[in-house]
Amino acid sequence: MEHVYKNINSISFGFFSPKLIKKMSSVKVVTPELYDKEGYPVDGGLMDIRLGVIDPGLRCKTCGSKLKECPGHFGYIELARPIIHIQYTKTILDFLRSTCKDCGRILLSDEELKLKLDSLKDIEKRYGLFFKRKKIKEIINSLKNLKKCPHCKAKQVNVKLERPLTFFEGDKKLSPIEIKTKFEKIPDEDTEILGLNPKYARPEWLILTLLPIPPVTMRPSITLDTGERSEDDLTHKLGDIVRINQRLFENINAGAPEVIVDDLWDLLQYHVTTYFDNTVAQIPPARHRSGQALKTLTERVKSKEGRFRYNLAGKRVNFAARTVISPDPEIKFNEVGVPKAIAYELTVPERVTEWNLERLKEFVKRGPKKYPGCNYVIRPDGKKKKITDETKEQLLEELQLGYVIERHIINNDIAIFNRQPSLHRMSIMAHKIKILPYKSFRLNPAVCTPYAGDFDGDEMNLHIPQTEEARAEAEVLMQVQTQLITPKNGTNIIGCLEDSVSGNYLLTKSMVFNKDEAVQLLFSIGVKKIPNFNNVVEGKEIFSSVLPGDFEYIGKTKDNDDVIIKKGKLIKGYIDGASIGEERGNLIRKLHRDYGEDVALDLLSKLFRLGIKALFYKGFSTSLKDIDLKQDILIRIRKLLKDSEDGVDELIKTYNAKKLEILPGKTAEESLELLILQTLNKVRNKIGEIIGESLNEENPLRIMFHSGAKGSILNLTMMASSVGQQALRGKRIRHGYDGRTLSLFKKGDLSPRSRGFISSGFKKGIDPVEFFFGSMTGRDSLMDMALRTPKSGYLYRRLANALQDLKVEYDYTVRDANKTVIQFKYGEDSIDVSKSEKGTIDIRNLIREVIGK
Amino acid sequence: MEEIILKHRFLPKHEILSEEEAEKILKKYNVSKRQLPKIRLKDPVIKVIGAKEGDLIKITRKSPTSKESPYYRVVVDE
Numbered sequence: 001m002e003h004v005y006k007n008i009n010s011i012s013f014g015f016f017s018p019k020l021i022k023k024m025s026s027v028k029v030v031t032p033e034l035y036d037k038e039g040y041p042v043d044g045g046l047m048d049i050r051l052g053v054i055d056p057g058l059r060c061k062t063c064g065s066k067l068k069e070c071p072g073h074f075g076y077i078e079l080a081r082p083i084i085h086i087q088y089t090k091t092i093l094d095f096l097r098s099t100c101k102d103c104g105r106i107l108l109s110d111e112e113l114k115l116k117l118d119s120l121k122d123i124e125k126r127y128g129l130f131f132k133r134k135k136i137k138e139i140i141n142s143l144k145n146l147k148k149c150p151h152c153k154a155k156q157v158n159v160k161l162e163r164p165l166t167f168f169e170g171d172k173k174l175s176p177i178e179i180k181t182k183f184e185k186i187p188d189e190d191t192e193i194l195g196l197n198p199k200y201a202r203p204e205w206l207i208l209t210l211l212p213i214p215p216v217t218m219r220p221s222i223t224l225d226t227g228e229r230s231e232d233d234l235t236h237k238l239g240d241i242v243r244i245n246q247r248l249f250e251n252i253n254a255g256a257p258e259v260i261v262d263d264l265w266d267l268l269q270y271h272v273t274t275y276f277d278n279t280v281a282q283i284p285p286a287r288h289r290s291g292q293a294l295k296t297l298t299e300r301v302k303s304k305e306g307r308f309r310y311n312l313a314g315k316r317v318n319f320a321a322r323t324v325i326s327p328d329p330e331i332k333f334n335e336v337g338v339p340k341a342i343a344y345e346l347t348v349p350e351r352v353t354e355w356n357l358e359r360l361k362e363f364v365k366r367g368p369k370k371y372p373g374c375n376y377v378i379r380p381d382g383k384k385k386k387i388t389d390e391t392k393e394q395l396l397e398e399l400q401l402g403y404v405i406e407r408h409i410i411n412n413d414i415a416i417f418n419r420q421p422s423l424h425r426m427s428i429m430a431h432k433i434k435i436l437p438y439k440s441f442r443l444n445p446a447v448c449t450p451y452a453g454d455f456d457g458d459e460m461n462l463h464i465p466q467t468e469e470a471r472a473e474a475e476v477l478m479q480v481q482t483q484l485i486t487p488k489n490g491t492n493i494i495g496c497l498e499d500s501v502s503g504n505y506l507l508t509k510s511m512v513f514n515k516d517e518a519v520q521l522l523f524s525i526g527v528k529k530i531p532n533f534n535n536v537v538e539g540k541e542i543f544s545s546v547l548p549g550d551f552e553y554i555g556k557t558k559d560n561d562d563v564i565i566k567k568g569k570l571i572k573g574y575i576d577g578a579s580i581g582e583e584r585g586n587l588i589r590k591l592h593r594d595y596g597e598d599v600a601l602d603l604l605s606k607l608f609r610l611g612i613k614a615l616f617y618k619g620f621s622t623s624l625k626d627i628d629l630k631q632d633i634l635i636r637i638r639k640l641l642k643d644s645e646d647g648v649d650e651l652i653k654t655y656n657a658k659k660l661e662i663l664p665g666k667t668a669e670e671s672l673e674l675l676i677l678q679t680l681n682k683v684r685n686k687i688g689e690i691i692g693e694s695l696n697e698e699n700p701l702r703i704m705f706h707s708g709a710k711g712s713i714l715n716l717t718m719m720a721s722s723v724g725q726q727a728l729r730g731k732r733i734r735h736g737y738d739g740r741t742l743s744l745f746k747k748g749d750l751s752p753r754s755r756g757f758i759s760s761g762f763k764k765g766i767d768p769v770e771f772f773f774g775s776m777t778g779r780d781s782l783m784d785m786a787l788r789t790p791k792s793g794y795l796y797r798r799l800a801n802a803l804q805d806l807k808v809e810y811d812y813t814v815r816d817a818n819k820t821v822i823q824f825k826y827g828e829d830s831i832d833v834s835k836s837e838k839g840t841i842d843i844r845n846l847i848r849e850v851i852g853k
Numbered sequence: 854m855e856e857i858i859l860k861h862r863f864l865p866k867h868e869i870l871s872e873e874e875a876e877k878i879l880k881k882y883n884v885s886k887r888q889l890p891k892i893r894l895k896d897p898v899i900k901v902i903g904a905k906e907g908d909l910i911k912i913t914r915k916s917p918t919s920k921e922s923p924y925y926r927v928v929v930d931e
């Protein structure tokens with residue numbers, strides 16, 4: 001086929017004129033028959049070979065090309081009577097209403113017409129087509145109730161559309177013929193005000209007299225296994241149209257009674273209507289003999305299963321699997337556990353060479369039912385053969401160099417793993433396959449973060465790359481270790497979490513082992529080089545023996561204590577979230593920079609398991625008694641709460657006395673609210689401090705939030721002492737009854753309790769009033785989530801789509817697909833964030849490292 | 854229009870590049886004027902500095918990470 005390369009300057013939209021339909025047609029269809037007795041397409045039938053080819057080997061009679069080269073060609077049928085196009089009914093109604101029923105002129109005097117046309121031109125020039133169309137609608141609407149034609153003075157009758165497609169002028173039914181003659185009378189000069197360009201769109205073309213027949217290439221028939229031909233829905237529908245059309249012709253020519261002709265005419269109208277749209281209200285959809293509704297033109301395009309969303313915007317692949325995910329802390333970070341049941345279906349093509357012939361033969365020998373086997377053998381000519389009990393022997397025999405077999409996936413094959421929504425590049429990473437029993441994908445809990453997945457029923461997709469190039473690309477560019485550092489801010493997206501952080505914290509802070517235990521612990525996490533320990537081994541030593549011998553690190557803990565590692569030994573401080581946690585693990589970051597991604601990932605996975613295994617020796621749990629507070633602490637807290645309540649009372653009193661100091665830019669009420677909130681927040685923080693000080697070092701909750709594993713002092717305060725102020729949109733709760741939140745309060749009560757302050761803690765239990773306020777904020781946050789998530793998701797999608805073709809070129813400019821410059825220097829500083837530390841490069845540090853040694 | 858808008862501290866410096874300077878920039882980035890970002894002829898700053906259609910404008914922005922960052926726009930009448 002010939003391609004034309006031109007810049008598009010403008011596009012005109014119009015209707016097909018009968019002339020144009022004839023001009024673009026290569027066949028006039030005259031018979032509903034499809035094939036003759038020999039099964040050959042009938043000339044002038046709907047499958048006429050001049051309409052294009054759908055059979056291999058045949059040549060198109062119009063253009064002479066073969067299958068897939070010939071784009072297909074239109075035909076047409078001549079309708080015995082004019083037919084209304086269902087999609088144009090509204091336009092037809094508009095036109096009938098805005099023109100004279102007798103003379104066909106627009107219902108505007110010549111002066112008005114000129115004025116309106118000028119204003120239209122002006123609007124188009126100044127505001128664009130969209131506003132021009134709006135104005136045209138306005139004009140048409142203003143014409144529909146006019147009673148007299150300004151040209152021939154004829155009295156106008158209201159035109160109605162009785163759905164779906166009958167027009168009435170007053171009480172008189174308008175036939176398509178009458179409508180057509182009316183439209184033919186409209187002069188070219190008047191069509192412009194209706195938004196038409198008479199060159200491309202005359203009103204009478206809205207009424208069909210010829211019907212274009214689409215090429216067979218867009219309605220191919222399929223051959224069933226039985227050798228029978230099954231035609232496309234469109235062909236069926238067109239067949240109906242042609243058949244009824246023929247009968248209508250015959251009846252008209254034979255001078256049949258009006259009733260019969262009208263009945264056939266209505267039937268033809270029905271078929272043409274359902275041909276365009278089979279889902280029109282009030283028109284029963286045309287059905288197959290099986291009772292299934294036909295899919296005609298509109299249904300092909302519309303909806304989720306339509307051409308746009310299904311075929312053009314949708315992308316489907318083979319060699320993919322999807323199932324539920326579940327955790328497996330023993331699996332490596334860059335592995336994915338694949339159920340055996342899936343391994344039987346997913347295959348990798350492997351080419352037979354003289355070096356692997358014997359090995360591949362074994363796969364073929366085992367066949368599709370025995371793992372690890374082989375499902376297909378592909379001959380050098382591209383013929384694909386399924387391995388069955390019958391074909392196995394023969395295929396095994398003929399297997400030779402140049403053949404390709406599709407063998408089952410095995411351990412260490414590369415796979416691409418994905419969880420939707422794929423919001424950042426870490427949502428799709430390459431993993432090595434590990435075949436496991438059961439039915440779920442297994443992944444290391446540490447890689448939950450990049451996928452943003454959890455195990456409450458999440459499912460993920462797995463894809464098997466099918467070419468060497470794809471596999472190499474996935475292995476080099478997409479494996480988990482290449483994604484350790486996020487391009488968002490240059491921190492490590494994968495790190496230790498939860499128990500692993502607590503474990504490393506305890507290990508490096510206080511734990512002591514005997515020699516046997518220490519060796520056992522290290523061995524269990526995969527450390528092979530075990531140092532010569534003394535009989536008593538400190539946790540710090542164990543941690544150090546995981547690190548490389550020349551590792552140097554200076555950092556801070558969460559509490560700003562020093563952490564110093566010299567020559568691979570942790571000599572000062574302890575390890576917590578700030579060293580090894582997700583998105584803040586400075587130690588991990590340093591390992592990555594000094595030793596590269598593979599070593600960093602390996603060490604990280606060891607540290608991860610070290611934390612968990614260390615906890616096994618001590619046991620780690622928490623219980624109710626961990627949030628018990630001592631009597632004297634309780635008394636202090638109670639006093640604090642009382643004091644703050646008194647403080648608030650005092651504030652309210654001064655406010656009522658109008659003596660409250662008003663804050664700049666605020667009203668008296670706002671100032672009061674702000675001061676109350678400040679007082680209540682202060683007391684909660686104070687309580688937190690007191691509780692924090694009172695906690696035993698051994699307290700598991702303290703360990704958890706101190707190490708940065710999970711939670712904060714705030715959570716503990718809420719459980720042990722008081723939940724605190726419930727806020728809606730940053731303000732205390734004020735909704736409810738007139739002047740109060742609940743009917744049991746006095747009007748105008750501003751006390752903490754009546755405005756959503758919960759002074760009890762979760763352990764003691766909260767009273768009904770407090771519970772109610774708690775539910776209010778709970779409901780609000782649920783609603784917020786349910787409303788905001790899809791909104792922000794859609795916003796993000798649009799942003800990502802708008803930016804998708806931008807890339808950083810070799811000269812550090814950012815350009816789009818047209819090579820139009822977007823940024824002259826990437827990010828103004830051309831720093832690759834994923835190679836930076838938190839978006840910047842610490843030059844002082846670099847210099848120190850280079851010369852300071 | 855009033856020159857005072859040029860004095861606003863949020864407005865980065867706009868200057869019209871000479872023919873030679875413009876040529877140098879086009880060469881440096883290996884682009885045609887059509888492939889550069891645009892600025893409208895009726896943009897207030899363009900009116901004040903009196904640039905014409907087709908002129909290349911250099912905008913020097915302040916940047917927190919690289920102190921100053923130059924940006925170039927072609928004046929268009931759209």
Ligand SMILES: [Mg+2]
Nearest residue numbers: 454456457458
């Ligand atoms: Mg989930």
Ligand SMILES: [Zn+2]
Nearest residue numbers: 060062063070
């Ligand atoms: Zn053809």
Ligand SMILES: [Zn+2]
Nearest residue numbers: 100103149152
């Ligand atoms: Zn008239």
